Amino acid sequence: MGATEQRTMTLNMGPQHPSTHGVLRLILELDGEIVVKVTPELGYLHRAIGKIAEGLRYEQFVPYTDRLDYLAASINNLGYVQGVEKLMEIEAPARARYLRVLFCELSRIESHLIWLGTHILDLGATTPLFYCFRERETIRDLFEEVCGARMTHAYFRIGGVRQDIPTGFLQKVREFYRTFPSRLAQYETLITNNPIFLRRARGVGAISAEKAVAYGLSGPSLRGSGVEWDLRKAEPYAAYGDLDFEVPTGANGDVYDRYLVRIEEMKQSLRLVEQAAENLPEGAVKADAPQFIRPPREEVHRNMQAMIRYFYITMHGGSPPPGEVYSAVEGSKGEVAFYLVSDGTPKPARVDIRGPSFVNLSALNEMSKGQYVADLVAIMGSIDIVLGEVDR
Amino acid sequence: MTPADLLFVLLKILVVLLLIPVTVGFCTLAERKILGRIQLRFGPNRAGPFGLLQWMADAVKLITKEYLIPGEADKALFVIAPLLTMVPAVTVFALIPFGKGMEITDVNVGILMLVAISSLGTYGIIFGGWASNSKYSLLGGLRSAAQMISYELSMGLALVGVVMMAGTMSLVEIVESQKGLWFIVAQPLGFIVFFISGVAETNRLPFDMPEAEGDLGAGYHTEYSAMGFGLFQLGEYSAILTMAALMTTLFCGGWGGPAAAALGGAVSLGYFVLKTSFFVFVFIWMRGTLPRVRYDQLMALGWKVLLPLSLLNILWVAGYVALRG
Amino acid sequence: MNEAVVGYIPILLFFGLAAALGVTMLVLGIIVRPSSPNPVKKIPYECGNVPTGDARGQVRSRYYLFAMLLVLFDVEVIFLFPWAVNLRSLGLFGFIEMAIFLGILLLGYVYLWRNGGLEWD
Numbered sequence: 033m034g035a036t037e038q039r040t041m042t043l044n045m046g047p048q049h050p051s052t053h054g055v056l057r058l059i060l061e062l063d064g065e066i067v068v069k070v071t072p073e074l075g076y077l078h079r080a081i082g083k084i085a086e087g088l089r090y091e092q093f094v095p096y097t098d099r100l101d102y103l104a105a106s107i108n109n110l111g112y113v114q115g116v117e118k119l120m121e122i123e124a125p126a127r128a129r130y131l132r133v134l135f136c137e138l139s140r141i142e143s144h145l146i147w148l149g150t151h152i153l154d155l156g157a158t159t160p161l162f163y164c165f166r167e168r169e170t171i172r173d174l175f176e177e178v179c180g181a182r183m184t185h186a187y188f189r190i191g192g193v194r195q196d197i198p199t200g201f202l203q204k205v206r207e208f209y210r211t212f213p214s215r216l217a218q219y220e221t222l223i224t225n226n227p228i229f230l231r232r233a234r235g236v237g238a239i240s241a242e243k244a245v246a247y248g249l250s251g252p253s254l255r256g257s258g259v260e261w262d263l264r265k266a267e268p269y270a271a272y273g274d275l276d277f278e279v280p281t282g283a284n285g286d287v288y289d290r291y292l293v294r295i296e297e298m299k300q301s302l303r304l305v306e307q308a309a310e311n312l313p314e315g316a317v318k319a320d321a322p323q324f325i326r327p328p329r330e331e332v333h334r335n336m337q338a339m340i341r342y343f344y345i346t347m348h349g350g351s352p353p354p355g356e357v358y359s360a361v362e363g364s365k366g367e368v369a370f371y372l373v374s375d376g377t378p379k380p381a382r383v384d385i386r387g388p389s390f391v392n393l394s395a396l397n398e399m400s401k402g403q404y405v406a407d408l409v410a411i412m413g414s415i416d417i418v419l420g421e422v423d424r
Numbered sequence: 425m426t427p428a429d430l431l432f433v434l435l436k437i438l439v440v441l442l443l444i445p446v447t448v449g450f451c452t453l454a455e456r457k458i459l460g461r462i463q464l465r466f467g468p469n470r471a472g473p474f475g476l477l478q479w480m481a482d483a484v485k486l487i488t489k490e491y492l493i494p495g496e497a498d499k500a501l502f503v504i505a506p507l508l509t510m511v512p513a514v515t516v517f518a519l520i521p522f523g524k525g526m527e528i529t530d531v532n533v534g535i536l537m538l539v540a541i542s543s544l545g546t547y548g549i550i551f552g553g554w555a556s557n558s559k560y561s562l563l564g565g566l567r568s569a570a571q572m573i574s575y576e577l578s579m580g581l582a583l584v585g586v587v588m589m590a591g592t593m594s595l596v597e598i599v600e601s602q603k604g605l606w607f608i609v610a611q612p613l614g615f616i617v618f619f620i621s622g623v624a625e626t627n628r629l630p631f632d633m634p635e636a637e638g639d640l641g642a643g644y645h646t647e648y649s650a651m652g653f654g655l656f657q658l659g660e661y662s663a664i665l666t667m668a669a670l671m672t673t674l675f676c677g678g679w680g681g682p683a684a685a686a687l688g689g690a691v692s693l694g695y696f697v698l699k700t701s702f703f704v705f706v707f708i709w710m711r712g713t714l715p716r717v718r719y720d721q722l723m724a725l726g727w728k729v730l731l732p733l734s735l736l737n738i739l740w741v742a743g744y745v746a747l748r749g
Numbered sequence: 750m751n752e753a754v755v756g757y758i759p760i761l762l763f764f765g766l767a768a769a770l771g772v773t774m775l776v777l778g779i780i781v782r783p784s785s786p787n788p789v790k791k792i793p794y795e796c797g798n799v800p801t802g803d804a805r806g807q808v809r810s811r812y813y814l815f816a817m818l819l820v821l822f823d824v825e826v827i828f829l830f831p832w833a834v835n836l837r838s839l840g841l842f843g844f845i846e847m848a849i850f851l852g853i854l855l856l857g858y859v860y861l862w863r864n865g866g867l868e869w870d
Contacts, residue, residue, distance in 0.1 A: 041559065043560075044798040156714070158463065162465065223715075228715050445770075487774070489782060491784070492790060493786075495788070496803075497793075503775070507772065515760065515763050528759050529759035529760060556793060556804075569816075570815050576823070577826065580823065580826040591837050592834060593830065647794060655775070724868075727867045739848075746836065
């Protein structure tokens with residue numbers, strides 16, 4: 033019947049829209065205010081990051097990974113450097129692995145804070161955003177102190193981390209995890225039991241566990257549907273195997289469950305930060321692999337061999353043996369993965385990136401069919417996409 | 425009415441009329457300052473001491489901006505719409521007793537007049553949304569119209585409670601009749617209904633559906649720039665002031681307070697300003713705290729909760745009045 | 750002049766002057782503000798895209814239903830006001846009378862609710 037076509041209205045939401053969290057364009061088909069169909073239109077931020085990698089040496093690509101999920105840059109760094117380490121068959125020393133956990137979890141908290149603030153902002157409450165940015169500022173200060181960068185860290189290097197933490201740094205981390213729980217409690221009083229929020233979030237954008245798996249969702253968006261799958265537990269990497277934490281899951285897979293999962297994840301991340309900081313082993317922060325890793329500066333000034341090695345690696349780079357590797361880590365949005373192919377040269381032959389936001393976004397239509405436009409905004413917020421990762 | 429009377433009335437009107445934009449200006453400044461404090465920031469603090477002249481800077485900006493009319497807009501309607509919102513919102517002040525003997529006019533059907541005038545503002549919003557020929561504007565305009573008419577009903581019914589208790593529709597006499605007992609105490613249910621409806625009528629959080637930033641861009645005034653937008657803002661904030669003034673007048677004793685009747689004049693005006701400011705603060709406070717209600721939930725609240733509640737209030741007040749005689 | 754009309758004159762004056770104020774504000778800018786329209790600027794906002802189709806399409810009929818509901822109930826509210834003013838003098842009799850009136854109103858309301866007339870979707 034032709035009448036159905038007339039009844040719907042096509043509305044562009046984005047790329048210039050406050051709630052699409054970046055340059056995402058959604059083509060909505062609306063019946064009144066009910067969403068009939070959502071078609072995400074991507075590509076406004078496409079930079080061909082995977083292709084760029086083919087022209088760079090392995091170590092040069094690390095800062096580019098920052099620009100994927102720029103809200104939790106360290107986690108992308110980790111996914112990439114672990115992949116390269118697997119290719120090169122080296123392992124980061126224990127201290128570096130603990131530091132990686134520490135900074136990944138700080139990143140995760142930071143990313144979830146942004147999610148919390150913007151998600152609630154989309155629902156109309158402006159204030160929590162500012163509170164979240166207060167805590168995020170503290171985390172950024174920590175990052176700045178250790179690597180100079182506040183957002184695009186590039187702190188993790190192949191075989192370890194860039195440099196050891198400065199003295200007194202752990203004290204500041206301790207201060208953070210002492211104050212943070214009370215701050216988080218503040219947000220919860222503002223939001224978790226707010227009747228308006230409950231009405232906006234409960235039963236909205238629900239997706240069943242089977243469908244969530246079928247769509248390939250990962251991260252909190254998957255766990256909200258009750259699937260207990262977390263790479264940190266399933267395939268422990270870095271130091272996660274030694275540390276104690278829980279994987280929160282939801283039951284209904286709606287906006288509210290995804291909200292609860294993320295809030296709980298922040299608490300668990302804080303536990304991880306605490307454990308990593310308290311149990312930080314002594315020792316080197318870079319692997320001892322002369323083929324790939326530059327010797328320390330002092331060595332270079334004293335030792336001719338070291339100097340030659342330093343120059344060689346800087347000018348030419350290390351060449352891992354030919355092979356391919358898939359390296360996945362649990363990002364703040366889901367499974368961040370790098371598929372690397374080496375042809376034995378210092379530059380990767382092929383890099384493919386799995387951005388969890390991209391995959392999670394594919395379920396948007398399924399989640400929001402038959403719901404209101406206002407719900408669509410809530411659902412978008414609850415799957416927590418970041419456009420740097422959707423368009424790579 | 426002698427020419428001298430007329431001149432006096434004219435003078436009063438001019439004073440009030442010129443004070444409104446200034447008050448609205450300070451109202452927006454207060455909003456930004458208070459929100460700033462709630463949100464760990466300073467708010468505007470560059471224009472003048474403590475940012476006190478910010479509203480002037482805003483006004484100058486709005487006047488000097490280019491006035492854009494979208495290509496396919498209904499031009500006449502597009503230009504008139506902001507006026508249709510602003511003028512009725514402002515005119516309501518003609519009826520409000522600011523202090524003892526300080527009203528511009530007092531008519532015996534004051535409340536009806538008030539409801540009639542203030543509901544004209546809906547036209548501006550729906551015309552603005554329609555004339556823009558933008559989908560976001562249209563959705564915003566429609567939402568707003570439906571919202572405002574839905575809440576007008578419960579508001580009207582809440583007003584019936586007030587009229588019953590006061591035995592008059594004149595606003596001046598309503599204030600007088602609250603000397604003994606404020607109506608907020610006598611009929612708290614009516615006040616709650618009136619308050620919620622008032623917030624919804626003024627399109628404020630948590631009921632700011634028509635301009636729900638998160639999903640509709642800026643709603644009905646998406647396409648408005650420069651003074652067109654300015655007039656919509658003026659209308660919106662005048663409506664907030666009106667609503668706060670009405671809450672004061674109808675439920676909280678208006679200008680009444682200790683010694684107000686005896687001293688009159690400035691003292692009574694002071695009470696009125698104080699009470700009204702308090703309600704304006706509550707409006708701002710809510711904006712700093714609450715998320716937005718969804719549209720269908722808003723309609724359901726209006727029709728399924730507030731309407732029965734306001735009927736219940738009428739029953740309660742009628743019983744109270746009829747039995748006490 | 751009729752005594753009752755006198756009270757409304759200031760409202761009318763106020764209305765006129767408020768309109769004049771609004772018009773002045775709109776017109777004031779003409780002297781100072783720039784005007785350089787171009788076709789791209791005049792495209793209605795649709796998040797940076799060229800809009801597809803006309804915005805003024807069909808609208809959900811629900812809106813009209815609610816508009817009619819308002820008219821229906823608002824008229825009843827108007828009837829309540831004169832009664833409310835005189836309630837004190839009407840006493841218990843007036844109270845019962847109005848209870849019957851409101852009862853009929855309520856009956857319609859319940860009917861509406863049960864038939865799903867108050868559901869938004």
